[in-house]
């Protein structure tokens with residue numbers, strides 16, 4: 001969808017004159033892209049009408065004086081605003097509060113990703129200082145409790161469930177009251193989503209809801225169900241009045257339009273998007289960045305959030321690192337940790353980074369932008385595309401993997417010997433050993449050492465002026 005909308009808008013940029021014909025042609029393309037990604041026909045027709053009316057009114061009121069460039073902006077903004085309003089019902093979702101047990105109940109049909117998302121949510125809140133846990137109230141599906149047990153164990157969050165109890169309402173009530181007593185902050189109740197027994201399913205939702213009195217009920221919706229999203233979300237809204245939606249499997253070939261229709265049909269906000277099978281594949285949703293990304297305008301806010309996550313996960317370590325760096329005491333091991341940090345950001349969130357198009361974006365390139373905010377990683381290390389940057393970083397990690405402990409803790413001088421004229425030359429046996437061990441070449445190892453030295457020298461010269469400590473503090 002994003003690519004099509006983006007293409008439609010760039011054709012607008014190429015049009016020499018902007019008149020009603022251009023507007024109609026553009027709207028046709030935008031609407032076709034929306035329909036193709038399963039946005040409801042009625043919604044698309046409404047959007048088209050609203051944009052047209054808005055743009056015409058502005059054109060008429062300003063007459064022919066409006067410059068072409070300005071007219072293009074008017075059109076672009078009208079489309080942007082209407083798209084934003086499609087995914088923004090203007091309702092604030094529930095936000096968990098500290099010092100109070102927040103009960104979140106997940107509902108949705110089987111296979112939509114409830115159990116996976118419950119664990120992701122628990123991890124998300126846990127990272128932000130909420131003591132989180134999961135109650136498995138799915139007694140319908142064989143192996144449901146095992147699945148919860150496995151993923152919760154992997155995620156290191158507490159869980160509750162039973163192999164013998166067959167009443168989901170009883171389990172939900174027991175689990176929630178147990179965790180409330182144990183002073184958990186976020187208690188997530190996972191329910192069954194059995195197929196084809198709808199009236200019983202909905203009855204079960206209502207009963208569990210009455211038993212656990214959730215602060216927020218979340219509908220877990222699979223992005224790939226397309227047009228069916230509207231009917232499904234309406235049905236759940238009636239029985240299990242949910243207050244938020246999480247759309248899963250946004251990483252697949254899913255045409256996210258169904259999600260847009262679900263928001264419109266139920267006037268309920270989306271809070272997160274599931275973007276993969278891993279525990280960290282959960283992206284916070286907010287309307288403006290979502291649409292910006294769709295239109296190829298970049299997602300700076302999302303990027304900052306990832307940075308913030310990194311800093312909040314380990315602020316002391318990052319500050320220590322910045323200090324070492326500024327004092328010229330960053331070891332190869334520290335430097336490697338920084339490379340790893342950038343890698344982690346990239347690997348856990350390839351989607352938002354990929355979605356950042358270079359020309360329109362205020363960032364020169366997402367990886368190098370992140371790199372520039374991390375101590376000890378000079379930007380020029382990461383020129384080229386994100387893929388090139390990522391593969392270069394991977395090779396750097398391989399190389400350092402083959403260094404001994406002493407070498408890692410050194411400032412690299414172990415690798416060097418000095419010629420009579422005082423110029424450093426690489427000490428070949430260590431370099432050769434590392435190159436062999438890492439499956440790289442002597443040249444690559446020398447390059448890495450050279451980059452590390454350059455970085456260390458630059459940092460020493462810059463002395464505290466690189467502002468990294470300040471950046472860190474601002475982000476907390």
Ligand code: GDP
Pocket residue numbers: 108109110111112113114115116117193248249250251252273274275276277281
């Ligand atoms: P439930 O029946 O609603 O509890 O669904 P599950 O949590 O068991 O998930 C069903 C399948 O969807 C599993 O194979 C998950 O790994 C997969 N899944 C869930 N969320 C996502 C997602 O965001 N992206 C992808 N690619 N797969 C997902």
Ligand code: MG
Pocket residue numbers: 114115116138144191192
């Ligand atoms: Mg499940």
